[in-house]
Amino acid sequence: MYPKINEILFIQIASADEKEAIKEYKSRIADVEDDSFLIEVPMQQGSSRLKRLFFGEELSIYYITEDGVRHYFNTYVTGFEEDIVRLVRIRKPLPDEISKIQRRSFLRVHANLELAIQIEDLTRAVALTEDIGGGGLSIYGEPNFSLVEGQKLNCWLLVPYRNSAIEHVAFEAEVVRIKELETGRQLCMLKFVQITDSERQKIIKFCFERQLDYRTK
Template identity: 30%
Template sequence: MKIGTVLNLEIREAKTGEIHEYHCKIVEKNRKYFMIDYPIHSKTKRTAHLKKGTFISVTFIGNDQAIYQFTSKIVDKVKMNIPALAITIPENEDIKRIQRREYVRIETSVDIAVHSADKLFAPFTTVTSDISGGGMAIVVPKNIQLEINSKADVWLPLPMQNSEYHYVYGQTEIVLIREVNNRVNLVSLKFDSIGQADRQKIVRFCFEKQREARQKERI
């Protein structure tokens, strides 16, 4: 894990058993500890002032785009140019992969702009039906004529849990066109070329959506 890696934290309240979720970043590290900025609560957006000795469950997205988990503990407050906390670095064998490298696909509606790389169709905007780090399916009106194996450039604004939008660009290939009804088709796109940072944004977005779904199941 390098400086700047986003960490998602889960902390269980001892009295109620309720789980609170936060996000933060690694701002510095040494051989024993990660220094993290003060975590932000995923729902309230408030800064958390966590006590020394608090145990935390940490998840993060690795360089291979898989999601990893480990348990750590807050050991101290750290004086830096920003307020920070020191947490223990786990041994390699204590870091568990909780998602296979294959990209998880989630059903969600996200705005998307689509441009033909070969100028075979006019640019248009629509919404996704599902999305993953490997590609997506989009809803396309039947009056827009697309061809399998043709190339399309896509732009997506991803609404993250912290209320920020992360913008993603990718080059895709049309791999499947399915008829939904008399008005629209469902068109599957796979990424031919996408930056690692942009793909990681999509993987994180899918991870957050999965977590939201788990939270709703608990209610």
């Protein structure tokens, strides 16, 4: 059962920042299209703070039907529309993608991709990603190249596709969390802070291809 126009959606946003990931926002469906919902800009629960969303950002959503049952689905931002108020276009899930069980599996996929990094002092290094999604990625720290939380990085990611094409994706990222692994290595979680829509779309395309590979194995 799809949510209807004027129905309230409760939203969480995929983020490597755990504090941000647990925040809940509320929005309303303004219009329904064949493959999209148009929703109002979300507002944080318990406050009047609006949440700016970005193209490709991944969302976990639930809505409550008249019988009091929560229905969950995962989606992502596909665009924006300027009406009387600004509206956010999100992908409309397929019927079998709506569940009564919460599933926080966003379009974040495991992938070991090469990432070139440059920090403020122009020091450069190459790291390997552990996972990647439309909102950020995680990389393994290198012994000779230490990162700290809050640090801004200029990055260039090498993205291979199934047709053997290779894209270079440029963006600015922020280190939001560093986790010490049992192996002694560090896992550094980054979020995109400056990335163009076209560059983000290249990453989302890669994630869809990787998920399709998982499903066909």
